[in-house]
Amino acid sequence: MSQRDLIAEIRAAPPAAPAPLRERVRAIAATGPDEAPAERRSPLLQRFSGHRLLRAAVPAAIAAAAAVVLSLVFTRGHGTTRSADSASAVAPKLAPSRTAGAAPSAESAAPEAAPLSATLAVQVATSAKVAAAAHRAELIATSLGGTATSVRIDTGARSGSATIVLHVPPGRAREALTRLVRLGTVTSEQASAQGGNGTVRFSVSTPR
């Protein structure tokens, strides 16, 4: 048998996924995000992905560091000082609250400086998706080094709801929120830095 025949024979019998596997994967996919990853990415990031972004960022970082060093040397020479307040003034501020289906802002992807506590409610289409979203919320907490301290799921044939209290390391609450908002359509979201301890109260429900 020649290699050409061999290739033709292999291509003639591609393995097809068995029906139970197909069902399993469809169930997994049904809990998934509806939007394409490219739609979530900014045009700038799409243009400068991976190494290209790195190549642009490294010289920019070096230039910025040099500028800071030069400005420090310059200000010391003139006897002026920088107060801690001026540094905190440029630190990103936390949004106190957002409601009614607001899309996740770019802020929520930024690394947080202060511990955070948050409440987030999302809506999904079916009761099956409620259970799946609750399960994924637990996975998100675990993957960030936290736990789900309380899980309450109440699903019927057509509607359902679930409430999960997640505890994540205080510095990772914002990251948890960024991932949780992808589990459904956000109906309300509140984040507070005051007395924040990394607790995220996540609820998911079907439309009434």
Place this chain on the structure above:
Amino acid sequence: MTFEDAAERHLDDVYGYLSWFTGDASLAEDLAAETFERALRLWHRFDPVRGSARTWLCQLARTVALDHFRSERRRTRRERLVAPPERFDEAFGEGLAPDLEAALAHLSADEREVVALRVLLDLDAASAASVLGISPTNCTTRLSRALKKLEEELNVAA
């Protein structure tokens, strides 16, 4: 493309690749499901500019399979058990000729997966190489060696 579209369109490819890579249809089934679970969690990282969804899913499938084999090796070492021999019955697709199936069983996992990616899934050299983490030249060499070996096995059998 949504995740659901990608899963629907490329499930056969991922399953086919894993069947050939592992040489075990039922293991390939579990690993394929695990691949899509992991893909769902990592979907936000998929960048269509850097490669197709099919290539990305195959890369993920390979990582899942390698993780599985690593943990299996640890488990068998811990339990001091001899690893069961690889099974090849109905592993490569039901319509395959028995002599070709027997010849495939003589290929190494590395050789089987390059044939799966380049011939079965018809990926180009660059995409297959990125799945395997090798250079396109290396990928082409590996494919040529695997096909030659298959051809020889079939001629011996004939």
